[in-house]
Each structure stands twice: as structure tokens, then as C-alpha cells.
Amino acid sequence: MNHEIVDIETKMLDNWRKAMPSASIVLRSAISSGGHGPAIRWCRLRAGEKQAEVLPGLLALAPEGRVVVLADEPGDALTLEVLAAGAVGCCNTHAAPEVLQQVALVVGNGGLWVGQSLLQQLVGNAARVLAQRQPVGESATMLNGLSEREWQVAKLVAGGASNKEIADRLSIAERTVKAHLTAIFEKTGARDRLQLSLKVNGMNR
Amino acid sequence: MNHEIVDIETKMLDNWRKAMPSASIVLRSAISSGGHGPAIRWCRLRAGEKQAEVLPGLLALAPEGRVVVLADEPGDALTLEVLAAGAVGCCNTHAAPEVLQQVALVVGNGGLWVGQSLLQQLVGNAARVLAQRQPVGESATMLNGLSEREWQVAKLVAGGASNKEIADRLSIAERTVKAHLTAIFEKTGARDRLQLSLKVNGMNR
């Protein structure tokens, strides 16, 4: 993994060095705009600094990079701000090296890094909303009146499984899977498994 | 890290064994209540099972442990439910070993594990901003250095197009589309067009 640490001075903290020994360190004023940027840019936000004065410029210069903010004074509000600005994570400047590596792992795989307290608040909100408008029984019959079995097959297909894998998972013959799929295609209007996947995952329509 | 896998049978899936070779496997009916429990308990929720019938008992018996749910049929709603019940994570039963180890790392350090699609919903506006930024950046760095042409093909595949349709759209032979796809599969690690679609659309994790 290719890392770059952006700060207003080049002196690194020990925990950064331990977490990412191979990272390059650059001044904010000397960010490379062209070429292939690093996989992950770690941008330090020092105490008292406003993220709005630092992040936009950085993100504009390197739109292809994933930016994680290292905040001297982290908080849930700040995290929300930097995510809204386009960063993919926000954590404490003085986090342990192991934590930083963990962040790198998650972010490197396309994830977002959010602190636990904020996440729990968000989860709490969503749980309340979902509890009200998600009758549990719905999931069984949605998508144009699929039967329970057909819905099982549809979900597995949507997850990328092959017919053989689905057959093994459900302990039925591969031919039966195909029969279900034919029925599913008919009911949903999908042309093939890929378009079904898009429908199930809500990417279509 | 001390692991315990809880299921209704003791036969482990291959990916679990690879991810946690030293884990102990126990039946749900034989959970050790006293003494020092494992650092992380992985509780499998098989297809059709209700988390409400499994989790509360497990959490009551071992209040000190961190429980991660391995769901045969994962989903955002289920994730919210199990987190609300007291679990610290929820992921796919058939997740790759590397993913499971990542989950163990996050959970072991006090984090919560949430799938990307749910997290993005939770973060809401911030995620929407990100969703628009991602495709641009991914063409250059993410998705393992695809060429411009390959990226065009990948996007069309992700949209549900057939090889013939892609060929017509790009005014090239269908054979050429296949050639690009072979290269794309190699670079991205996708097994077929459906899994590529999931990767491009960010449904994977």
C-alpha cells in the first residue's frame, strides 16, 4: 500500500512512522498534483485548524486519492464534516500504530472509517427509523411476488454466486436452481443473472 | 486472539478454518457460561433463522464476550438488529478469510463492523458526496490499474450490458470485448462479470 502523509511540517510522529514506515511525507504546500498519487493520503489537521481551509484544496488537487484526516482534536462533528467534504475517514492524530494500520486496511478496501461513538449514534438513529418502516415480512415477498425459495435464490445470485454454488448452499440440484431462475426472470423482467443482481441490489430502476 | 465459533453443527466452513485456524467450535446448546470466555464469539445465523431467537440467549450467557454474527443471508436490516441486540458486528457467512481476519482486527480493538452499504446509508449526505467522487478516482487508482478502455468495458458490464451490446456501443468486435474482460478479471481478481459488477458498484467488501 502506497501512503503519503501531508502536514505543515515534515517531522513525523512516532506512531505514524511505526504504522507506515514506507510512507512519504510532504508539506501541504508541496502536494504533487499530477501523475499517480498515493493510494492513501493522510492529512493532519492540527489543533485550531479548520478542515474547510485545508481539505478542499487537497481534494481538488488529487481527486483520485483517498484522504484520511488525522485530527489533533477529533470529534463526531468534525468527522461528519470531513466525510461530507470527500475524505474517507477521520481518526485521532495520536492513535496507536495498530489502529492506524487498521484504518489503512479498511480504507484501502473501499471502506469508510468512522469512530465508534459516532457510528453507534448513527446506528441508533437508523435503527429507530428502520424499525418503523420495515415490516419484517416484506423481504420475503418483495420484487414482484417471488416465492420464498425464489427469493433465496435471487439473493444468492445477487451476491455473485454461481448456479452450482447456489445448489450446494440450498442442497438442491443445479437443475432446480435453473428452474427457479427461469421463473425469477419471468416475474422480474430481468434478462439474465446480472440484471437480476442489479435489480435486487437496487441499482436499477 | 482467542476465538470461538458457535453454530448448530460443528462442521466448519473452509473459509472460517483458514481465517481462524485456532478457533474452538462449539454447539449453541453447549456454550460455556462461566469462566473466561473467548475474546470473540462468532455466531452463525443460518438461512431462515431469526436473530431474535439466537442472540439474546447467547449474549445473556456470555455478557463479557464480543459477538460477531455470521449471517447466511446478511442485510442492512439484519445488521442493525444484531447491533441493537448487543453484537459488535455482522458479516457474510461466506466472506473470504481475509475479510474475516479484518473483522477480527477491528472488533478486537473495540470497533464495530458494519458493511459498507449500510455505513454509507448511515452517513447519508457524506456518502452521497463520496459516491459521486469514487467512480472518477477509481478509474485511475482503485480497481487495480485498469486501462481507460478496460474501465469503459468494466462500467458497461457493471451496468448489465452483454458482450454484444458492449461491442456495438464501443464499435469493436465482440472478441475484443472478451479480451478486455479477461484482462479485467485478471487485474481485479473478479471471477466473472457478475462479481466484477459487484466490485465496480461497491457492493463487495
Added chain:
DNA sequence: TTGACTATTGCACCAAAGTACAATTTTTCG
């Protein structure tokens, strides 16, 4: 210029996906 990389295409071939036609078993419900 030469080497590395990308784009393009053909031919042959195998594997997976999907359809047509037909049959049996299980479940559900009045």
C-alpha cells in the same frame, strides 16, 4: 530505433447459463 504496453481481431474450444418439454413430489388450503 527498440522494447514495453495497449488495442484489436480471428479461430477453436470448453464451461456456464439459460430454455423447452416433461414428470414426480411436497405443501398449502378450502
Added chain:
DNA sequence: CGAAAAATTGTACTTTGGTGCAATAGTCAA
């Protein structure tokens, strides 16, 4: 119980997806 619907499976077939091998041609940088 008996009818209807859903689930299951088989054989055979067509189509699409994907790979291996090989060749031609353009671009870009050392």
C-alpha cells in the same frame, strides 16, 4: 380428502461467457 400451487429433477438443446494461442498495429518513452 382433493385441487392448486410450489418445489423438485431429468434429458437434451441453444446461447452466451470466457480462455488459449496467435497475429497485426499504434503509442510512448528510454
